[in-house]
Amino acid sequence: MSKNLTSRAEDYSKWYNELVVKADLAENSAVRGCMVIKPYGYAIWEKMQAELDRMFKETGHENAYFPLFVPKSLFEAEEKNAEGFAKECAIVTHYRLQNDPENPGKLRVDPEAKLEEELIVRPTSEAIIWNTYKGWIQSYRDLPLLINQWANVVRWEMRTRLFLRTAEFLWQEGHTAHETKAEAIKEAELMNNVYATFAENFMAIPVVKGVKTESERFAGAVETYCIEALMQDGKALQAGTSHFLGQNFAKAFDVKFTSKEGKQDYVWATSWGVSTRLMGALIMTHSDDKGLVLPPNLAPNQVVIVPIYKTDEQLEEITKLANLMMSDLNAKHISVKFDSRTTLRPGAKFAQHELQGVPLRIAIGPKDLEHGTVELARRDTLTKEVIALDTLTSTVEGLMIEIQNSLYKKALEFRDSHITLVDSFDDFKTVLETKGGFISAHWDGTAETEAKIKELTKATIRCIPIDEIAENGTCVYTGKPSKGRVLFAKAY
Amino acid sequence: MSKNLTSRAEDYSKWYNELVVKADLAENSAVRGCMVIKPYGYAIWEKMQAELDRMFKETGHENAYFPLFVPKSLFEAEEKNAEGFAKECAIVTHYRLQNDPENPGKLRVDPEAKLEEELIVRPTSEAIIWNTYKGWIQSYRDLPLLINQWANVVRWEMRTRLFLRTAEFLWQEGHTAHETKAEAIKEAELMNNVYATFAENFMAIPVVKGVKTESERFAGAVETYCIEALMQDGKALQAGTSHFLGQNFAKAFDVKFTSKEGKQDYVWATSWGVSTRLMGALIMTHSDDKGLVLPPNLAPNQVVIVPIYKTDEQLEEITKLANLMMSDLNAKHISVKFDSRTTLRPGAKFAQHELQGVPLRIAIGPKDLEHGTVELARRDTLTKEVIALDTLTSTVEGLMIEIQNSLYKKALEFRDSHITLVDSFDDFKTVLETKGGFISAHWDGTAETEAKIKELTKATIRCIPIDEIAENGTCVYTGKPSKGRVLFAKAY
Numbered sequence: 001m002s003k004n005l006t007s008r009a010e011d012y013s014k015w016y017n018e019l020v021v022k023a024d025l026a027e028n029s030a031v032r033g034c035m036v037i038k039p040y041g042y043a044i045w046e047k048m049q050a051e052l053d054r055m056f057k058e059t060g061h062e063n064a065y066f067p068l069f070v071p072k073s074l075f076e077a078e079e080k081n082a083e084g085f086a087k088e089c090a091i092v093t094h095y096r097l098q099n100d101p102e103n104p105g106k107l108r109v110d111p112e113a114k115l116e117e118e119l120i121v122r123p124t125s126e127a128i129i130w131n132t133y134k135g136w137i138q139s140y141r142d143l144p145l146l147i148n149q150w151a152n153v154v155r156w157e158m159r160t161r162l163f164l165r166t167a168e169f170l171w172q173e174g175h176t177a178h179e180t181k182a183e184a185i186k187e188a189e190l191m192n193n194v195y196a197t198f199a200e201n202f203m204a205i206p207v208v209k210g211v212k213t214e215s216e217r218f219a220g221a222v223e224t225y226c227i228e229a230l231m232q233d234g235k236a237l238q239a240g241t242s243h244f245l246g247q248n249f250a251k252a253f254d255v256k257f258t259s260k261e262g263k264q265d266y267v268w269a270t271s272w273g274v275s276t277r278l279m280g281a282l283i284m285t286h287s288d289d290k291g292l293v294l295p296p297n298l299a300p301n302q303v304v305i306v307p308i309y310k311t312d313e314q315l316e317e318i319t320k321l322a323n324l325m326m327s328d329l330n331a332k333h334i335s336v337k338f339d340s341r342t343t344l345r346p347g348a349k350f351a352q353h354e355l356q357g358v359p360l361r362i363a364i365g366p367k368d369l370e371h372g373t374v375e376l377a378r379r380d381t382l383t384k385e386v387i388a389l390d391t392l393t394s395t396v397e398g399l400m401i402e403i404q405n406s407l408y409k410k411a412l413e414f415r416d417s418h419i420t421l422v423d424s425f426d427d428f429k430t431v432l433e434t435k436g437g438f439i440s441a442h443w444d445g446t447a448e449t450e451a452k453i454k455e456l457t458k459a460t461i462r463c464i465p466i467d468e469i470a471e472n473g474t475c476v477y478t479g480k481p482s483k484g485r486v487l488f489a490k491a492y
Numbered sequence: 493m494s495k496n497l498t499s500r501a502e503d504y505s506k507w508y509n510e511l512v513v514k515a516d517l518a519e520n521s522a523v524r525g526c527m528v529i530k531p532y533g534y535a536i537w538e539k540m541q542a543e544l545d546r547m548f549k550e551t552g553h554e555n556a557y558f559p560l561f562v563p564k565s566l567f568e569a570e571e572k573n574a575e576g577f578a579k580e581c582a583i584v585t586h587y588r589l590q591n592d593p594e595n596p597g598k599l600r601v602d603p604e605a606k607l608e609e610e611l612i613v614r615p616t617s618e619a620i621i622w623n624t625y626k627g628w629i630q631s632y633r634d635l636p637l638l639i640n641q642w643a644n645v646v647r648w649e650m651r652t653r654l655f656l657r658t659a660e661f662l663w664q665e666g667h668t669a670h671e672t673k674a675e676a677i678k679e680a681e682l683m684n685n686v687y688a689t690f691a692e693n694f695m696a697i698p699v700v701k702g703v704k705t706e707s708e709r710f711a712g713a714v715e716t717y718c719i720e721a722l723m724q725d726g727k728a729l730q731a732g733t734s735h736f737l738g739q740n741f742a743k744a745f746d747v748k749f750t751s752k753e754g755k756q757d758y759v760w761a762t763s764w765g766v767s768t769r770l771m772g773a774l775i776m777t778h779s780d781d782k783g784l785v786l787p788p789n790l791a792p793n794q795v796v797i798v799p800i801y802k803t804d805e806q807l808e809e810i811t812k813l814a815n816l817m818m819s820d821l822n823a824k825h826i827s828v829k830f831d832s833r834t835t836l837r838p839g840a841k842f843a844q845h846e847l848q849g850v851p852l853r854i855a856i857g858p859k860d861l862e863h864g865t866v867e868l869a870r871r872d873t874l875t876k877e878v879i880a881l882d883t884l885t886s887t888v889e890g891l892m893i894e895i896q897n898s899l900y901k902k903a904l905e906f907r908d909s910h911i912t913l914v915d916s917f918d919d920f921k922t923v924l925e926t927k928g929g930f931i932s933a934h935w936d937g938t939a940e941t942e943a944k945i946k947e948l949t950k951a952t953i954r955c956i957p958i959d960e961i962a963e964n965g966t967c968v969y970t971g972k973p974s975k976g977r978v979l980f981a982k983a984y
Contacts, residue, residue: 029624030566031559031611036624039554039639046555062531063538067523068613068644068660069582072589074522076599086589086599090561092613093585093601095648097564097578107568107578109585109610118601119523121560121584121613132521132528141835147531152560152644156587168560343633 005355007289012233019283020162023292023356026279033160033167040356041279043300045170048278049150051202051297052172055194061146061174066128068152069119074127078252081126084219088156090121090167121154126220126245126271129175130253137177137267139258144187145177163280164237164492171275174242177267179259181246184268185223188244191272192225195240203278204295204408205229205285206415207239208438208487210463215447218271222246228462228487230415231284234436236462236489239281242272280492285411286380292357293380295407296400301337303329303396304358308346308365315340318364321389325362325374328393334400354379359403360396380407421485425476428488432457438489442482444475453477459488497847499781504725511775512654515784515848518771525652525659532848533771535792537662540770541642543694543789544664547686553638553666558620560644561611566619570744573618576711580648582613582659613646618712618737618763621667622745629669629759631750636679637669655772656729656984663767666734669759671751673738676760677715680736683764684717687732695770696787696900697721697777698907699731700930700979702955707939710763714738720954720979722907723776726928728954728981731773734764772984777903778872784849785872787899788892793829795821795888796850800838800857807832810856813881817854817866820885826892846871851895852888872899913977917969920980924951930981934974936967945969951980 005022006014021027025041028034037045053063069092076082096113100106122128129147136142154168174191178184192209199205207227217224221243229239250256250266257267286293296302305325307318322338329336337358339349346363353361361377368374374392377384380403387395418437422428431439443449443461453476454460468484475482497514498506512518517533520526529537545555561584568574588605592598614620621639628634646660666683670676684701691697699719709716713735721731742748742758749759778785788794797817799810814830821828829850831841838855845853853869860866866884869876872895879887910929914920923931935941935953945968946952960976967974 027624027627029559030563030620031561034559034561036559037557039556042556043554062535064531064534065529065662067521067526067528068646069523069526071522072599075589076597079597082589082599089587089589090584090611091586091589091601092582094583095581097567097574097581097583097612105568105571107564107574109583119582120589128522132519135519154560170557 005289005291008232015289016280016284017162019287019291025283025292026162028162031167033157035162035166035168037170037276040300044282044294044298045276045279047298047300048203049172052198052274053150055198056148056172056174059146059190059194061148061176063149064147065149065151066125066132068122070122070125070128072118072120074131075120077127077131078220078249080248081124081220085123085155089123090154090156092119092121122151123153123155124271124273125149125151125153125173126175126249127253130249130255130269133175133177133267134253134255137255137257140179140260143177143179143257143267144183146174146187147176148172148174161280163276163283166276169276171273173271173273176270177250177255178270179257179268181268184246184270185244188223188225188242188270188272191270192227192240192242195242195272195274196227198274199227199229199239199278199281200408202295202297203282203285204297204404204411205239205281206408206412208463208465209467210465210487212241212463213447213450213461213486215450216461218243220245220248222248225466226463228438228489229281229285230418230437230489231281231492232414233284234418234490236438236487236491237277237281237284238462238491239278240272240274243270245269245271286407287357290382291355293407294357294359296359296404299357299359300335301358302334302400303336303360303362304349304353305336305338305362305364306346306349306353307338307340308363310366314366314369317369321364321369325392329396332393332397334396350377360399362392378403380410419487422476423473428453428459428476429457432459432488432490436490438462438487440485440487441476442471442473442484443486444478444480444482446478449475449477449480453488457490459490462487462489462491497781497783500724507781508772508776509654511779511783517775517784518654520654523659525649527654527658527660529662529768532792536774536786536790537768537771539790539792540695541664544690544766545642547690548640548664548666551638551682551686553640553668555641556639557641557643558617558624560614562614562617562620564610564612566623567612569619569623570712570741572740573616573712577615577647581615582646582648584611584613614643615645615647616763616765617641617643617645617665618667618741619745622741622747622761625667625669625759626745626747629747629749632671632752635669635671635749635759636675638666638679639668640664640666653772655768655775658768661768663765665763665765668762669742669747670762671749671760673760676738676762677736680715680717680734680762680764683762684719684732684734687734687764687766688719690766691719691721691731691770691773692900694787694789695774695777696789696896696903697731697773698900698904700955700957701959702957702979704733704955705939705942705953705978707942708953710735712737712740714740717958718955720930720981721773721777722910722929722981723773723984724906725776726910726982728930728979728983729769729773729776730954730983731770732764732766735762737761737763778899779849782874783847785899786849786851788851788896791849791851792827793850794826794892795828795852795854796841796845797828797830797854797856798838798841798845799830799832800855802858806858806861809861813856813861817884821888824885824889826888842869852891854884870895872902911979914968915965920945920951920968921949924949924980924982928982930954930979932977932979933968934963934965934976935978936970936972936974938970941967941969945980950982952983954979954981954983
């Protein structure tokens with residue numbers, strides 16, 4: 001397969017699809033809309049998981065595991081939630097195959113093995129979890145209940161794209177229960193902040209924190225907090241959401257607690273999640289026409305060493321040196337791979353590591369051996385420098401931080417230069433079509449206007465920013481009064 | 493709920509079921525046969541996962557993720573495998589719900605949203621993975637392919653028990669591809685050895701390594717390696733399996749490679765897995781009538797500190813001391829929990845930590861403050877000692893190793909004293925009914941005899957031990973010649 005990618009300018013969507021496959025991140029499977037996450041892609045996801053898991057535990061959460069299936073009667077208990085997911089859920093109806101009498105060697109569903117009640121493959125787990133919490137919560141002493149689950153979920157989407165929208169995806173879903181409304185809101189906000197911190201500090205992706213409008217809310221939520229990122233093509237991507245669920249699920253599943261004062265009340269709830277969709281955000285925030293660009297925090301190999309040699313003696317000497325370098329770098333918790341494959345020439349290795357986004361490449365050739373030097377090549381800037389071997393460890397340590405920060409800064413500058421304030425609907429449409437990005441505009445607060453703008457422009461309200469500044473204005477579409485700007489964008 | 497468990501002598505099975513629930517490890521869910529793994533149980537499973545994952549990576553394996561669903565046509569491609577799982581698989585037939593016109597407020601399966609091809613919820617992933625490998629393997633350069641997946645799988649078992657046999661369970665499944673038969677066999681053996689090392693060194697569970705007879709083999713395997721453990725009630729438990737799959741799946745999915753010499757050949761395969769069933773093995777190997785007993789390696793909290801006080805001043809002083817102790821112990825990578833709950837008396841805390849198997853309890857009361865001492869209580873031996881505070885860290889460090897080793901030794905002595913050599917079928921039946929355990933006996937090597945013995949005694953051949961000593965003898969049932977003993981037992 002050719003390693004050359006379609007350029008972003010030529011076809012952004014094609015560039016993305018090719019990159020995901022050629023960089024060995026994921027591929028489509030034989031199951032409609034379901035992906036295979038390949039080892040290299042999964043290694044990046046594992047790094048995200050490890051950091052998020054650490055952050056969840058640091059904020060007092062524990063992991064648990066709930067069933068994959070939701071009986072239909074539980075699924076439909078919280079009406080809005082059910083309505084929101086009913087149109088895209090995989091349903092198990094039978095539990096046995098049998099030999100097909102009409103097709104020898106083939107199997108068919110055994111019609112006698114029909115389930116009494118259909119099982120929904122979880123599209124999200126509020127229903128099965130709140131049905132379980134009913135047994136766990138009696139008193140204020142059982143609260144707060146702070147639980148997270150790492151799991152697969154299934155939503156039978158009609159149009160799918162690797163990582164961005166797949167029928168099955170991996171995610172974590174937090175589900176918490178609280179004594180008071182205020183405490184639950186605080187939790188939902190806290191977890192949205194955890195996601196923002198993770199996206200910015202770990203993934204080097206700047207995000208806007210905000211709340212969703214009613215029509216964009218999670219089905220069953222009272223308030224949906226979110227982090228919104230901006231991709232290089234000017235489209236927004238919802239990178240994580242955290243929901244204040246009020247007492248909706250507690251009422252649907254009859255989960256009450258006795259307070260310190262002996263009063264009975266329904267419990268207050270939150271849920272929050274991020275998914276393998278973050279892989280899409282990562283790719284589309286940092287990568288370029290040569291392939292993936294990874295922030296050091298997320299790179300399975302932060303550094304790769306490529307030997308350049310003609311003789312076996314040279315290779316032997318370079319290998320000795322590489323081993324020393326690796327042990328020094330490993331001691332500083334920097335992961336290094338020595339690419340000693342004999343089946344590929346250095347140029348082909350360079351191209352592969354560029355395609356796969358290894359942050360830093362070290363090349364060592366015979367001249368370097370002579371002069372006590374190595375060549376460093378940064379993936380993010382595509383710049384090279386020759387440095388003295390004895391400064392290697394400290395230089396690389398510095399570069400890991402420098403690259404991480406520089407990627408964030410670059411993405412932030414792009415994002416900030418793509419938030420445009422507009423005050424007329426003509427400007428709105430022009431900016432959307434020519435420049436893209438977030439459009440900061442006044443909106444009259446009605447679902448009708450929101451729907452109309454979406455219909456006319458395909459732009460949706462990504463969020464009402466948390467740090468919105470009070471500003472009186474008039475709706476960009478209806479001219480009706482507004483008290484602050486919201487962010488519109490076309491979105492993934 | 494009472495914390496008192498049914499004793500093992502009274503009803504072993506009831507003791508197990510109660511322990512799992514009362515120690516907060518897992519519980520049954522609203523979905524038939526599917527369990528909820530509670531935070532305390534999941535924390536133990538996470539420790540197993542972390543260590544296994546480390547061992548897999550150390551032996552060159554990478555993680556990846558494959559779809560939850562297997563299209564029926566792929567599922568049936570490897571005939572024996574399909575036959576083995578067809579009778580217990582959950583089948584997705586539809587992808588949408590709709591409002592039920594006959595029951596307002598209820599949902600029903602939308603009859604128009606029928607899948608063209610049914611999807612099987614994976615009972616194991618050979619089919620979907622080998623269908624994927626077809627695209628990944630062309631040449632010897634692509635081999636070996638060493639991949640592991642952490643996933644949920646579903647087998648629609650009729651009789652289920654928490655951890656031991658559940659419709660959905662969590663596991664890891666390794667799937668590797670090799671150039672030669674010898675290399676694949678070596679891999680299958682290596683991974684069985686990894687499981688044995690993990691069970692013995694990490695879980696403190698002695699195991700017998702062996703191979704399964706043909707009738708007990710994994711559906712689709714040429715050889716199944718296994719590790720077999722012995723529970724306290726004298727029943728065996730298969731704790732892990734590793735399969736040499738020959739070229740069966742390569743042939744079913746047409747996966748060929750070009751060798752160095754330019755020849756085309758089918759790839760050789762292995763698969764291997766352990767599951768949340770290991771939680772059952774852990775519980776039934778070490779626990780007692782007071783509850784769970786955990787080896788320090790698997791304990792979410794290795795040490796708990798319980799304050800004993802009458803006044804707030806005493807509590808304050810104990811808290812200060814506990815904080816110092818915790819920071820010293822944490823520095824030695826020992827996890828400690830300070831149980832400062834004011835809603836429970838010390839006695840109730842002691843009982844709970846015993847029930848949950850915390851390896852070491854430290855109690856500090858006013859007299860200890862006076863004398864510079866603390867009281868240590870070991871969970872495994874239920875013994876107590878008072879020690880000088882200034883020897884605490886080194887004593888606890890030593891005890892962590894001592895408890896881990898002592899649990900293994902105890903389990904090993906029990907296991908070894910429950911392997912009985914028998915040479916007549918009468919002895920076979922007597923030993924099985926009175927003492928249980930493994931019965932080491934000669935067998936004529938036929939499936940008929942194996943089936944007959946199973947029918948008459950419920951004992952199965954657990955394995956042909958790897959370290960079997962050649963010994964001429966006669967079959968315990970038929971009197972026909974045999975060249976070595978195999979291990980029989982009743983099993984979970």
